[in-house]
Amino acid sequence: MPDWKSHLRHLFDRNKPVPREAGDVLAFIQDTVGPAFRELKDEMASFDYDARTQVDDDAARIAFYDDDGSESFRYTIRLRTMRVPNFAFPSINVDGDEARRHQAEALVNGETEHDDVMGWPENALIRDVLRAYEEHIHWTT
Numbered sequence: 001m002p003d004w005k006s007h008l009r010h011l012f013d014r015n016k017p018v019p020r021e022a023g024d025v026l027a028f029i030q031d032t033v034g035p036a037f038r039e040l041k042d043e044m045a046s047f048d049y050d051a052r053t054q055v056d057d058d059a060a061r062i063a064f065y066d067d068d069g070s071e072s073f074r075y076t077i078r079l080r081t082m083r084v085p086n087f088a089f090p091s092i093n094v095d096g097d098e099a100r101r102h103q104a105e106a107l108v109n110g111e112t113e114h115d116d117v118m119g120w121p122e123n124a125l126i127r128d129v130l131r132a133y134e135e136h137i138h139w140t141t
Contacts, residue, residue: 006121020118022102025079028118029060029104033077036122037062040129062129073109073136075129077117080105108132 034055041062044051050065059078066072080103103116106128113132117125 006119006124009119020102022079022081022100025102025104025118026058029058029077029079030055032120032122033060033104033125036125037075037129039122040126064133072140073133074107075113075132076107076110077104077125078107079103108136 034053037053037055037060041051041053044064050069051062052065053060053062059076061074061076063071063075064073082101082103104118105112106114106117114128117128120128
């Protein structure tokens with residue numbers, strides 16, 4: 001499936017009120033985000049650029065470092081759990097854990113960039129990291 005079609009599917013699927021399991025987001029972080037970040041880190045090393053990745057149980061991050069060793073940029077995807085408001089979906093009768101929505105939230109330098117990147121393919125994640133980094137460079141140099 002072309003990348004833009006999966007992006008379009010994600011766009012329309014993310015507004016469905018049915019909450020996904022936290023385990024689905026955790027598997028996405030481990031199976032898709034982690035490998036994407038490692039691939040980008042390895043490619044950046046071929047340009048002698050210091051990039052480091054870290055994959056934890058509930059988050060993955062890639063950070064870029066300046067020549068002096070200081071972190072200049074960080075892109076993180078983490079599990080975020082939120083309550084589904086009852087007033088928004090009155091036709092759905094959910095209680096307890098069922099009333100929660102689990103997302104793969106993307107942050108750039110600690111600030112939310114995308115509410116939910118769950119389901120994005122590896123190449124879309126890498127392109128988004130590079131887009132955010134290019135914007136970061138534009139505003140900081």
